[in-house]
Every structure is written in structure tokens, then in C-alpha cells.
Amino acid sequence: MFGIMKIVNIAHGAFYLIGGYVGYVIVRHTGNFYLALLVGCLVVGFLGMVIERFFLRDLEGQEIRQMLMTMGILLFFQDLLLLIFGGYPLSLDPPDWCSGSINFGIYYFPVLRIVMIGAAALAYMILWWFQAKTRAGAIMRAAVDNKEVAQGLGINVYVVTMGVFGLGALLAGFAGVIGCAFTAIYPGLEFEVLPLSFAVVIVGGRGSLKGAMVGALVIGLIDNFGKALFPELAYFTLFFPMAIVLAWRPTGLFGREE
Secondary structure (H helix, E strand, O other): OOOOOOOOOOOHHHHHHHHHHHHHHHHHHHOOHHHHHHHHHHHHHHHHHHHHHHHHHHHOOOHHHHHHHHHHHHHHHHHHHHHHHOOOOEOOOOOHHHOOEEEEOOEEEEHHHHHHHHHHHHHHHHHHHHHHHOHHHHHHHHHHHOHHHHHHOOOOHHHHHHHHHHHHHHHHHHHHHHHHHHHOEOOOHHHHHHHHHHHHHHHHOOOOHHHHHHHHHHHHHHHHHHHHHOHHHHHHHHHHHHHHHHHHOOOOOOOOOO
């Protein structure tokens, strides 16, 4: 949404939170984590398309108004989820095989952490294949890069942009279900993941999947080491390297020039 469509979507953290709560409800009633993952992705992806169609499309090119609209959407869902689920942390149980840890020499790694890393790597490979190797990916790039030319070629730009926004929301729901199985889910979590997501895209560069991957690794390592070694300077250790990258490369590490 931000990297390709240039929409500053403040509601992205809410999409993450909704995915986690939908997953929690499905696991609680069925005990099936895989069904929770599927339903969480579909519900949040559909919600993203509805929001793009009815709330953001008429604000195309108006960045400030788009940002304020998504802020309002975030606050609405924040209060709605608080009303429905209350303010207590909820636990989303992962599959049994994700419990325990794996021993590598003197180090122990929780299986769920390894699953999360593997899921992120799989999502990256699928997105790269879709964007670089498929006709649908080429249509998406064309519609986003130059809408007028794409429309002249017969591409329905509005359907494409709605699909891209829905795909971004679906990925947030996917991350919400898996991430909330590790950290639990609670009000305010959306404001914890949102700065990280923006920092990843800014450091890696907008419109670059490679940049998103590298930015996620850099931001993840800096954030965790910063919280462990300098907890009182956690936000400084996160955003100061981002400021250095922007001073050196305003487009990010792998961003494209406008």
C-alpha cells in the first residue's frame, strides 16, 4: 500500500489486529489454526478492498486526506475491537508441533519463531514470483506506474488498485494471525507494529520487494538489540539508523527514483 500505491495507510496496524482477533475466534471455536489463518487472510483482504473502493478511491492523489481517512478508520476499528473483545490480552494457540524449541549447539530457538521466519520467507518468494513472473504482476506494475497508459491499453486500473490494496490487507491479516500466536493479542498492538512497518519500507525503499526484505532484517535486528541493550533508548536506536539511511539515500536502500 505504501511502497507501491504510495498510500500512507495508518489503518495498517488495525488490519494486523483484525487478523489476529479473527484468528483467535476461529481457533477458539474450531481448534483449527490453519482454518484461522485462511479465514483471517480472506476477511482482512476483503475488508481492505471495501475500504479502498468506498473510502479511499475518491481521495486518489490527496495524500493528507487519505492519511486522515485511514486514521479515522484505525480509531473506529480500535474502539470496535475494544468493545467486542475487551482490553485483556488474548492467546491464540498455534499447532502443537510449533511448541517447544530446537537445539543448535548451546543455543535454543523456539519452533514458532522459526515458523514465523519461514512464513515470511515463503510470502516473499510468492510475492516476487507474482510480481516479476506473471502477467497479473505485469498488469499491476503497469497500472501503478502509469495509470493513463494502462487505461489506454484496456486495463481496468480501478480493479487493479483495489486488488493491490486488498493484497496488502491480506498480508497484514496473515501476519496478524501468525504474529499474535507468538505475542498474544491486545489493544494497542496496532500502534506497536505500525511504526515498524513504515520504518521497514522507508529503509528498504518504496516499491522494492528486495528492499522490504533487507529493511525488515535491518529494522528487526536493530529493534531487538536496541531493546535488549538500551531499553531506555529503544525508539532512538530504531529511528536514528533510518535517519542515516535517508540522509545517504533519500529513496531508501533499493528505492527507485520518481
